[in-house]
Amino acid sequence: MAANDSSARVRSTAAAALLAALLTAAGFCVAGIIRGTYPFGSASRSTNDLGAQYVPVYAHLWDILHGQAQGDLFFNWQSGFGVGFWGDFGVVLGSPLSLLVALFPRDQIDLAVFVLTTLKLALAAAAMVVLLRKMRPGPAWLAAALGASYGMCGWAIDDAAYVPMWLDGLIALPMFCLVGEWSLQALTPGGVRRTNRLLSVLVIGLFWFSNFYTAYMATIAGGLVLLARVLTSDLSWFRRLRVLLRHAVSVVLGMALAAPLLIPVFTANSEATTSPSGFFTPLPLDKFLSRLMPLSEGVGASASLYVGTAALLLALTLPFNGSLKAITRVVWTATVVLLGASFLWSPTQMFWHGFDTPNGSQYREAFVLCGVLVIVAWLSSADRAPSPIALGGAAALLVALALISQGSPFLTSGSVGMLAAAGGLTIAMMLTLWLIRRLGNRGWSGLPVVAAVVLVIVVGVETTLSAVVMDEQRAKFLSASAPAWGPQQTEQRDKIVAASDWPEYRTDPGTRTTPNDPMLLGGQGGGLYSSLLPASLHETLSGLGFGWAGFGRASYALDNPVTDAIFSIGAAMHRDDDLTRVDAPPLVTVRPGPAPDVPFTSAYGLQERLLGAQVYDVPAYRGSLVAPGLLTLKARCPVRSTVFLNFPQVGGQARLAGGEWQALTASRRPRTTTSSKMVELGKTPASGEVLIDLQVVAAVRGAITPRGALGCLDTAKLATAVSGLRATGATHVEAGGRSISATLKPGSTGVAVIAAPALPGWLCVRDGGKPEKPTSFGGLLSVSLPGPTERVSCEYLPPGLGIGLAAGGGALLITFALVLAAWSRRRPSASAEEPPTQGAN
Structure with a gap:
């Protein structure tokens, strides 16, 4: 009989998990259909870094898996003229689900990323259902509704839907809490006898491998949830300590199991171009709490706390729920309050982010509070529908939330109306279920089903509409970084592939669509956008005249024949999609001796040092102010030379008098977040007098120097070199x-x-x-x-890989030793034991 009950619970949990996954996937897709975003319309969904960084990295993974890349998982020959790739793999592609991109055609890489995103959201919802049903028995339909609320929470849609690797953390949180449940039940008298030691370590290791950044946050949250479970259990204090110790050992071993990836990533990060830490300014409480409301959006400026009105209302019933023990109400209420407060205090906020306040979204840990709210909602309603007193108390708190949030700029016009409608329906259905339970189910057998269906619909409709509003509002502030793959990209890639002859020479695709065009379109160039872009590479390329953005983490291509020769670029794609071929030196050249160790006074000097020949004339020039922001520079260059201008700390545009304007792109905080590349202005006129119009939009003090910015290239000398x-x-x-x-x-x-x-x-x-x-x-x-x-x-070989392999291997050996020790202790009495029974809740 017990076996039949256990099998029935497994089937109902699986059905609930599937329903939650389908509700989440459907809601995410319907929101895209309503918005008309890719793949359901022409609007790009590549918000922020999705199109500029992540989609190209997935495209490169596709090439690796199909044997078409120049490089492998450890190294990338296509970007930055040759950089390590294992770190980028660990940051973006660590999830095993990333391998699914290989099943899609390459020209459908945007579709592959969309499907992966949807799948991760659905898996997060399903994982939450499994956790809830493990923590406490309860209605499968309610677990499905709460799972979908978690899968479509505000953080998932507003913060992580365009940063797909963060969604691994959304899955990790319920899975880490499940590991905690295994530790708790393994030490509960009369609980399950299976320890799941090996599985616990593997689960921790898998998600730390998938995305260590959000796994770190999920690990902290999982520990806090287990602590609350332990404090509200009936275990002795000795057993409680054993539960926490067992869980800590699983976490440490799991993290060590991921060391072959983690240590190289941390090593690469220590050698990467640094960016300044952000400045954290806590939100006022009313604005902070307003993000619990439906149809709200904060564009990364606030914590995305939305979990749906139904889940929020059920969570708010917990302090008033007399059917729960007082210790349960006190501990879980304190857990929620303290978690929320930790987002508003600078020291704890830094702790959530590994003691490095991020630039951009400041509340990247918000998903942990979303998960805890859903757990609390389940604990308060799984055994029975909350009483009218509990529902009344929760309703009062919802009204207070609406009143407090009225002045928040993060609310849209329908927020209060949606809160009232969804809250009212949820209360009505819960009161119906409470009355049926209280009065008995005489003749009302259909009402519980109706109430369940209505609540599931409420969750589905509200979360979908909130996703629509979030995406719509965000698009007003964060434009798409790149279009989805189309005929133009196919034509560009075909040209690049046809012209390529690696490693005889490089074929540079440029960086017109994204800084990662070498990975997206093919070829081998200097373009690279990565948080792990090496500082030494940044220094070399910027010294040569390459432009950059993102605090030096995004390098752009440079149209310059000297750097083409230095880096063996024999073919290059230009702005009009015209691809040109030139004779280039081989990838490996022989020089008579080391590079001269003398300071260079300009980018032209460094180019000549690496080329091994003098090919530029670097004249002095005079400047005059024509109008506010408009200057004229005068200089003399050899006749028939090509004029280049290098003002890296100036934003605006420049041209030879009467010529075509060339953009200087250091318009956003020059020298800090952006730097202009060297630009070609044209040929020196027959008079030898060069007149340059310079229109300045942004510049730092001292950016316009009296010498070193102007270079006159002798193409004949270059050909000889x-x-x-x-x-x-x-x-x-x-x-x-x-x-x-x-x-x-x-x-x-x-x-x-x-x-x-x-x-x-x-x-x-x-x-x-x-x-x-x-x-x-x-x-x-x-x-x-x-x-x-x-x-x-x-x-x-990636630096740190050897140490990582040793640490991971050691963790695996220790885990197997612990499993064997537990198995040997259980074996003598195994034949006398009863079948496993339901564990403690």
């Missing part, structure tokens, strides 16, 4: 996923320079000799050749 590098460079180059090797001309000595950034993680050998760390040739990878050398080979 390129011919020299081709004559002495490698005769054959081979590139693997994370390796490169070159066959040199017989008798080559000096320095072999590889047109890739000098980054930690490389080891090189000469003629099959002993591996050694390479050197830096002005920021490029280089290998000294003290004697005649015919072959140079280099291989890359």
Whole structure:
């Protein structure tokens, strides 16, 4: 009989989880249909970094899985002229669900990301249902409604729907709480005898591997939920401590299991371009609480706390619910209040974010409060519908919330009306269920079903409409960063693939659609947008005249024939989708000696140092103010030279007199968040006198220098320099996923320079000799050749990977040892034990 009851509970839980997943997926899709966003309409859903950063990374993963990428999971030859990829994989793609992109056509990569997003939302809802039913028996339909409320919570739609890796944390929270339940029930007298030790560690490890950022927040929240469960249990204090210790061991081992990814990510982060921490200013309480309301939106400026009116109302019944023990009401009420308060105090807010106040959204941990509110709603209503007193108290708190929030700018015109309608229906249905239970089910067998259906519909309709409003309001402030893949991108990619001949030379797609066009469209260029963009690479590229944004974490392509020669770019895509070919040096060249260790006074000087030849004339110039914000620069250049201008800390536009304007893009906090790239203005006139119009929109003090900004390129000298590098460079180059090797001309000595950034993680050998760390040739990878050398080979491994593998392997061994120890203790008495029974709640 017990086995039949257990099987029935499993089936009903599975059905409820499926219903919650379907409600969530349907709500998310219907909201997109109403809004007309991709894939249901022409409007792009690539808010903020979704189109500029995440979709291209998924496209690169597709290429890796299909064997079409230049690189592998450890290294990316396509972006930033060659950078590590394992860190970006860990930040964006760690979830096993990411592998599903391989099932979609490449030109449907936006659809793949949308489907993954929907699937993660649905899985979060299903996971919450499983947790709720594990914590306490209760109606399957109510668990499904609350699961959907969690899957469509404000944080999921407003903050994470366009940051898909954060949604792994939404799934992790109920799963980590489930791990806590296993620890609790394993030590509850008369509870389940299966310990789930191995599964607990694997669950923790999986989600820390998937996305450590939100897993960190979910780990804290899971610990707080377990603490509340322990404090409200009937266990002895000794057993309570054992529960917490067991859970802590599972968490530590799980985190260590993910060390092969975590340690390289943290190492890469320590070497990445830094961005200043944000400044946290707590919201006033009325504005903070207003985000609990339906149809509200805060565009990252507030905590997205919305969980649906039904779930919120049921959670608010808990302090007034006389059917629950006083200790349960006190502990869970305190947990909710203290969690919310921790979002408004700077020290605890920093703790939630790993002691680094983020730029952008300041309340990225809001999903933990959403999850706890749903749990509290279940604990207050699972055994029986709340009494009229409890519902009245909750209704009073809802009214107070509406009154307090009236002046909040985060509310829309329908917020109060939706709160009243959904709240009223929820109260009516709960009162109906309470009356039926109180008076008996004589002749009213259909009413509970009607009440359940109505409540599920209320949750579905309200959360869907709230998702519509959130997306609509957010679009007014955060425009789409990129369009979905279309015929233009297909044509661009076809041209790039047709022109490519890697590793004979690079084919640069530019960065016109996104900074990550090399991953999105193919080819190999300098474009890269990543929070792990190496600081040394940023310094090298900015010194050469490349533009950047995002505090230096987004590097843009540079149209310049000298840097093309330095980085072996033999084909490049231009603004009009025209792709041109030029002769380029091989990817590996041989220089007579190391780069001169002398300061360079301009970007042109650094270009010449890495090229190994003088090709620029860098004249002084005079400036005059024509009108406010409009200057004229005068200089003399050699006739027939090409004029370049490099004002990295100026935003606006520039042109040769009478020519076409070229944009200077450092318009948003120059030198801090943006920097303009070097621009080509045109040919020097026959008179040799160069007149430049400079229109300044933004600039920092001292940005317009009297020398070093203007360069006049002698293309004949450049052609000679390129011919020299081709004559002495490698005769054959081979590139693997994370390796490169070159066959040199017989008798080559000096320095072999590889047109890739000098980054930690490389080891090189000469003629099959002993591996050694390479050197830096002005920021490029280089290998000294003290004697005649015919072959140079280099291989890359992510820094920290070895330590991570050792830590992960050790954690796995310890976990198996604990499992075997538990199994050996149970084995002698296993035959005498009763079948597992329902655990403590």
